[in-house]
Amino acid sequence: xxxxxxxxxxxxxxxxxxxxxxxxxxxxxxxxxxxxxxxxxxxxxxxxxxxxxxxxxxxxxxxxxxxxxxxxxxxxxxxxxxxxxxxxxxxxxxxxxxxxxxxxxxxxxxxxxxxxxxxxxxxxxxxxxxxxxxxxxx
Amino acid sequence: xxxxxxxxxxxxxxxxxxxxxxxxxxxxxxxxxxxxxxxxxxxxxxxxxxxxxxxxxxxxxxxxxxxxxxxxxxxxxxxxxxxxxxxxxxxxxxxxxxxxxxxxxxxxxxxxxxxxxxxxxxxxxxxxxxxxxxxxxxxxxxx
Numbered sequence: 001x002x003x004x005x006x007x008x009x010x011x012x013x014x015x016x017x018x019x020x021x022x023x024x025x026x027x028x029x030x031x032x033x034x035x036x037x038x039x040x041x042x043x044x045x046x047x048x049x050x051x052x053x054x055x056x057x058x059x060x061x062x063x064x065x066x067x068x069x070x071x072x073x074x075x076x077x078x079x080x081x082x083x084x085x086x087x088x089x090x091x092x093x094x095x096x097x098x099x100x101x102x103x104x105x106x107x108x109x110x111x112x113x114x115x116x117x118x119x120x121x122x123x124x125x126x127x128x129x130x131x132x133x134x135x136x137x138x
Numbered sequence: 139x140x141x142x143x144x145x146x147x148x149x150x151x152x153x154x155x156x157x158x159x160x161x162x163x164x165x166x167x168x169x170x171x172x173x174x175x176x177x178x179x180x181x182x183x184x185x186x187x188x189x190x191x192x193x194x195x196x197x198x199x200x201x202x203x204x205x206x207x208x209x210x211x212x213x214x215x216x217x218x219x220x221x222x223x224x225x226x227x228x229x230x231x232x233x234x235x236x237x238x239x240x241x242x243x244x245x246x247x248x249x250x251x252x253x254x255x256x257x258x259x260x261x262x263x264x265x266x267x268x269x270x271x272x273x274x275x276x277x278x279x280x281x
Binding site (some may be wrong): 005006008009010012013014016017019020021026028030032033035037039044045046047048049055056057060067071083 | 148152163166167170174175176179181182183186187194231239240249251253258259270274
């Protein structure tokens with residue numbers, strides 16, 4: 001009997017289950033989605049869309065922020081680079097600090113107080129985690 | 139298959155096509171799956187079972203992420219499959235009831251690569267649609 005693609009897929013994914021999990025913050029730039037995903041721990045989470053740029057992940061256990069998704073990351077960095085050439089150099093020359101992206105997101109446009117506070121929290125968490133991402137292709 | 143890559147980089151899943159009467163191929167990168175696997179056993183179970191379930195039997199498929207920054211770099215073809223799966227998984231990978239008042243969303247770029255997925259608050263009237271779907275997406279393409 002031939003395996004269906006979905007069976008092959010599930011089999012492969014389940015084979016990954018034995019890997020060590022959690023263990024501090026992790027960041028990944030996804031070229032397919034042009035987005036940066038950031039986790040501070042391995043908690044189960046629900047996503048909450050903050051605005052066009054950011055979706056926040058809240059722990060189901062603690063209700064605290066345990067990660068985030070920065071959408072249109074390279075586009076956002078390019079736009080920032082046009083406004084702030086210094087930042088463009090920093091991004092081009094190496095990994096970008098997520099803390100800077102969150103602060104830039106906060107100041108990029110007018111937000112309500114809750115959204116501004118969320119950006120500040122994200123920036124603080126990113127700073128504490130020393131979270132950076134390599135933006136390929138920017 | 140995504141033009142810039144090959145089967146060395148992507149796994150294939152059969153998904154419901156947007157017209158609802160056939161299937162088509164959706165791709166997920168090994169790299170993303172490796173990243174997800176380090177999150178938790180629940181994340182692995184979610185990727186293994188819930189993602190294919192939603193892609194095969196979505197409640198709705200939306201096209202075009204409305205805001206500029208939401209769109210991926212390939213343009214307007216981006217899609218979101220959403221629905222309520224038969225089970226959810228806790229972080230230890232144990233099955234549980236689907237999360238109350240939440241819907242599972244899977245995001246695809248224009249080359250049919252599923253690049254992100256998560257649980258999100260559902261719409262208060264249509265509990266198998268995501269909250270804010272009217273403002274967030276250009277149009278619903280299925281059903």
